[in-house]
Amino acid sequence: MWTPLFIDSQKISQKDLKNILSGEIPALVVRNFYSETQCMEIIKKIETSKKTYFQKSKLEHIGPFLMSFATRKKDYFQKSKEFQKINQDIFERIENPSTRIFNMIQKVLPSFSISLAEQDEGYFSPFVIRIHRKGKSIPIHKDNVKYEGKEYSISKIDQQLSCVLHLQESETGGDVIIYKNQWEKKDERYRNIDFGYTPDVVTKECCKISNINKGDLVIINPNYYHQVTKILGETPRITLGMFLGIYNENHKIVAWA
């Protein structure tokens, strides 16, 4: 059985992170990374942000994410700069998730430095908040900045992790499925037009994580194919996601969205 490891943030070891990177385990679920009360407070702030920055454009996310700016570097860094203020507003009274994640990783890998990614044009976006409403699903896909982010300095990383903080779950649906096979360039022949891949690209062996609670942090190796099933409940699924890029030789970790 290929099953995730449910763990307390204080108990994560280097071996756990290695096991995610190597595919030994599909995911690390850090229970109660934020408390239910903290999640509710963050959601309240997000709703206020929505009125100002979000609802007008009917976007389903707050904050830029690099892959929608694959060849538009200037726009990405401009949007990332604009997002700094929103980020500060949302996390005015609660510890910023970047700080909390960095501290957790730093304890596990003390010889590595960890910081928000930056290049000549400025700082990268620290995270993206995604709001998925009823009927929405995320098709089978991978995230691989080494392939998709060639225009950016972070494409030179050695390994990538995805960290997703679950701020609000829907009543039903919105489950994460991780498949036990990694993306390879030849898989591009299975692409859908807009986004993602046809089911032919994945192996039968997979892991469905349906018992994620509000406040849990899910860490995966995003080069393993993954998807989110259709949200069936009235309550939107709200997550906050960031990537970590590891430079093995320089003992450096950078974050971006």
Add this chain to the structure above:
Amino acid sequence: MTDIIWGNGSEILSSNSFILNVTHRKNGNKLDYSDVEKIKIIEADIPGLPQNESEWNKEILGKCTHEAFLKCEIQSRDESGMILAKVSHSGVGGY
């Protein structure tokens, strides 16, 4: 409306042309397209490919297009049968 085809880049023919293995065609295309088409790039939006065409060569084009999933917005077909198109990455982002 412009005809559009999608597919994976294959053999590189020159610094600005390549073979596309066609996998998808837009509904409502005016013309038919075969499963393998020769594409000449008249405009590009491909990660890793320099904006300045004078910097392109077969090696760089190969790195950026070989096996990559690409969108080709077709302008015309020349007398040799080659398609002249705007070529872009297709949906690497979106979520």
